[in-house]
Amino acid sequence: MKRYSLFSLVRNGINHHSNWDRVWRNPNPRPEYDVVIIGGGGHGLATAYYLAKEHKITKIAVLEKGYIGGGNTGRNTEIVRSNYLWDEAAQLYEFSLKLWQNLSSELNFNLMYSKKGVLNLGHSLQDMRDISRRVNANRLNGIDSELLSTEEVKGLVPIINTSPDTRYPILGASLQKRGGTARHDGVAWGFGRAADAFGVDIIQGCEVVGIRQEDGSAVGVDTTKGYIKAKKIGVAVAGHSTVLANMAGFRLPIETHPLQAWVTDPIKPVLDVVVMSNSVHAYVSQTDRGELLAGAGIDAYVGYGQRGSFSVLEHAASSIIELFPIFSRIRVVRQWGGIVDTTPDACPIIGKTPLKGLFLNCGWGTGGYKATPGSGWVFAYTIANDTPHNLNEPFSLERFITGKLIDEHGAAGVAH
Amino acid sequence: MLMIDCPWCGNRDESEFMYGGEGNIVRPQDPESISDDSWSDYLFMRKNTKGLYMEQWLHSYGCRRWFLAERETVSYEILNTHKIGEINPESKS
Numbered sequence: 001m002k003r004y005s006l007f008s009l010v011r012n013g014i015n016h017h018s019n020w021d022r023v024w025r026n027p028n029p030r031p032e033y034d035v036v037i038i039g040g041g042g043h044g045l046a047t048a049y050y051l052a053k054e055h056k057i058t059k060i061a062v063l064e065k066g067y068i069g070g071g072n073t074g075r076n077t078e079i080v081r082s083n084y085l086w087d088e089a090a091q092l093y094e095f096s097l098k099l100w101q102n103l104s105s106e107l108n109f110n111l112m113y114s115k116k117g118v119l120n121l122g123h124s125l126q127d128m129r130d131i132s133r134r135v136n137a138n139r140l141n142g143i144d145s146e147l148l149s150t151e152e153v154k155g156l157v158p159i160i161n162t163s164p165d166t167r168y169p170i171l172g173a174s175l176q177k178r179g180g181t182a183r184h185d186g187v188a189w190g191f192g193r194a195a196d197a198f199g200v201d202i203i204q205g206c207e208v209v210g211i212r213q214e215d216g217s218a219v220g221v222d223t224t225k226g227y228i229k230a231k232k233i234g235v236a237v238a239g240h241s242t243v244l245a246n247m248a249g250f251r252l253p254i255e256t257h258p259l260q261a262w263v264t265d266p267i268k269p270v271l272d273v274v275v276m277s278n279s280v281h282a283y284v285s286q287t288d289r290g291e292l293l294a295g296a297g298i299d300a301y302v303g304y305g306q307r308g309s310f311s312v313l314e315h316a317a318s319s320i321i322e323l324f325p326i327f328s329r330i331r332v333v334r335q336w337g338g339i340v341d342t343t344p345d346a347c348p349i350i351g352k353t354p355l356k357g358l359f360l361n362c363g364w365g366t367g368g369y370k371a372t373p374g375s376g377w378v379f380a381y382t383i384a385n386d387t388p389h390n391l392n393e394p395f396s397l398e399r400f401i402t403g404k405l406i407d408e409h410g411a412a413g414v415a416h
Numbered sequence: 417m418l419m420i421d422c423p424w425c426g427n428r429d430e431s432e433f434m435y436g437g438e439g440n441i442v443r444p445q446d447p448e449s450i451s452d453d454s455w456s457d458y459l460f461m462r463k464n465t466k467g468l469y470m471e472q473w474l475h476s477y478g479c480r481r482w483f484l485a486e487r488e489t490v491s492y493e494i495l496n497t498h499k500i501g502e503i504n505p506e507s508k509s
């Protein structure tokens with residue numbers, strides 16, 4: 001891997017940018033690997049990277065049915081934060097937030113991680129009680145978190161409407177200053193490039209269509225590019241997790257839902273924090289290019305179509321316009337959807353499965369982007385050691401049998 | 417926006433309805449006596465089919481009745497709607 005630097009930029013500029021290296025190779029699959037990762041989203045690529053870096057396993061293939069980052073990784077609203085309520089979740093997301101701090105230099109790829117701060121608004125007395133409870137829980141877990149009054153919110157975001165006469169008046173907010181955004185497709189490319197440099201084969205346009213078993217263990221995958229043998233298999237396919245579980249012969253507590261987002265025309269800088277509101281199901285930030293990047297809640301129905309209903313978009317847009325009346329006449333230039341894998345307790349499933357040799361990382365739902373580095377790190381640990389790390393042990397599939405759920409739903413301003 | 421054919425009221429906008437998830441899940445007859453595994457299966461595990469899916473909807477801003485819909489989860493096309501009990505829970509989708 002040739003390192004990116006100011007020097008390489010100047011040199012390639014002089015050559016009219018005609019000599020840049022391929023960012024990753026484009027190999028044909030080998031017949032056999034030590035580890036096959038299914039799904040070339042951020043989580044799959046990060047897993048391959050940490051397997052190589054931390055566990056010295058390099059005979060790895062990442063199989064992606066489309067192109068890397070083309071799933072939820074490249075479709076999200078880029079929000080990064082760690083202010084979750086329950087200890088288990090807070091520790092996992094905080095671990096990930098710590099990895100974000102040096103990730104650009106570690107991967108030698110500018111992820112544009114910007115600590116612009118994340119506000120979670122409260123609109124009712126109950127919202128404010130929940131928010132202060134979460135702020136206190138965060139602080140006890142060593143996570144930066146502050147409680148803001150209406151005036152303090154206004155001070156931070158002068159364009160926000162804090163009039164008491166609105167349908168959802170702003171009574172206050174939590175602020176996590178280390179929260180912010182990072183460039184999402186850069187995350188896929190950065191992890192992909194760094195994994196490739198360790199010798200990981202990234203194989204795009206390769207869909208897994210079957211999982212072969214012998215004596216109760218997974219031994220390989222049938223793909224659109226032929227059969228590939230594998231000593232271990234890691235599944236990180238987000239919305240398609242149930243489809244893969246069906247191939248392996250077990251059931252999952254997952255529902256796949258469309259989740260939509262959009263960007264507007266670029267405007268001058270007006271918003272330098274991320275503003276989220278759980279009760280009205282809207283979240284918005286302004287990108288470095290000036291576009292407003294905003295997202296909605298999930299469509300209620302199960303959907304694999306990477307698009308949802310207009311009524312859901314309209315609901316989120318009208319909430320955002322009520323919060324920010326000056327946005328009312330800005331134009332939307334692009335709108336899209338991803339398909340997210342939701343669980344009953346809004347927490348991921350990361351660990352072993354009923355099939356030996358097959359490991360599962362899914363259930364991140366509407367909020368797994370922020371966890372990409374941490375998720376890859378603990379999943380790599382789990383695959384390499386055949387046992388979960390302390391951080392992901394509570395997130396086992398068994399919790400749906402033992403009843404030890406980690407109920408982040410509603411409790412923790414959980415969306416996204 | 418989907419147009420949904422309520423078996424009682426006819427075609428209406430999706431925004432009149434609430435989604436009820438997978439249809440035809442049979443509640444265990446004797447919950448006290450079944451294993452944790454079977455209880456978990458009933459409570460949490462879902463078919464979440466990519467393709468033809470049997471699901472339940474509630475016409476909450478209309479007749480307020482539950483019904484079943486057979487819907488394609490990639491194209492979102494609704495092929496059929498049925499009154500509850502009209503079709504047999506063992507059916508394939």
Ligand SMILES: Cc1cc2nc3c(=O)[nH]c(=O)nc-3n(C[C@H](O)[C@H](O)[C@H](O)COP(=O)(O)OP(=O)(O)OC[C@H]3O[C@@H](n4cnc5c(N)ncnc54)[C@H](O)[C@@H]3O)c2cc1C
Pocket residue numbers: 038039040041042043044063064065066067068069070071072073074075076077078079080206207208209236237238239240259260261295336337338339340364365366367368369370371416
């Ligand atoms: C609109 C939207 C907004 C969001 N906003 C945020 C946010 O602000 N903050 C946040 O933290 N999270 C957010 N999320 C959630 C976040 O994007 C996801 O949780 C995260 O990106 C999941 O990453 P992943 O790598 O697991 O999945 P993906 O990026 O979806 O990768 C899975 C990959 O598996 C591939 N695949 C599937 N089946 C197969 C197969 N059979 N064979 C081979 N490959 C296969 C897919 O093509 C896909 O590329 C948002 C999601 C959406 C859709």
Ligand SMILES: [Zn+2]
Pocket residue numbers: 422423424425426475478479480481
């Ligand atoms: Zn009706």
